[in-house]
């Protein structure tokens with residue numbers, strides 16, 4: 001999603017980049033997660049969403065942002081690329097950030113004294129925020145509004161770095177390989193699941209920051225607009241795919257831990 005919208009005119013002009021990973025990325029992550037839910041978590045999701053699916057609500061948090069201005073900082077955290085892993089709290093504003101809101105939504109979702117409507121909303125935020133956190137530019141950045149200010153030519157088409165990582169890379173990869181999204185949305189096998197689901201929410205954020213440092217910016221050519229072609233794309237595709245798989249498997253784990261026990 002476009003993280004900080006400066007004015008409504010800009011919002012209007014850049015609507016396609018509003019939706020985080022892009023709607024497709026969020027949908028894929030939710031699709032992967034849904035296949036990993038245990039029976040109890042699946043029943044809880046079904047009840048809280050009144051029969052709706054995780055996929056159907058995966059982009060809801062982006063859609064309500066214009067009406068819910070207080071939620072706008074929840075989708076990301078700006079961690080510098082060059083600091084060691086450790087304390088992220090200095091980078092989390094008082095209005096909240098993705099690393100503060102994920103545990104908050106987990107605890108609301110666990111709290112069965114809350115109204116069903118509030119727990120349903122917590123579920124929608126949780127699904128979206130775990131997903132957003134795996135878009136590297138929602139965690140790491142270089143004082144450029146998460147890459148929104150970095151002009152690029154992605155295969156000669158004018159764009160910005162954030163939007164390229166939200167959807168440009170995935171869309172182009174899909175256009176070259178029609179089965180890609182179906183393959184990306186598949187259920188993980190035992191070993192992949194065990195490997196990807198390890199760690200804590202904080203570990204996952206630092207890992208996402210490292211992908212921003214090593215791939216998103218690390219391989220970015222000098223010069224603006226940065227000219228991104230095959231050389232960048234061939235490295236960006238596997239990084240994107242891995243972040244989507246990680247997000248899906250981990251979201252499944254988070255939901256099982258909050259709703260399936």
Ligand SMILES: [Zn+2]
Nearest residue numbers: 001020075132
């Ligand atoms: Zn978002």
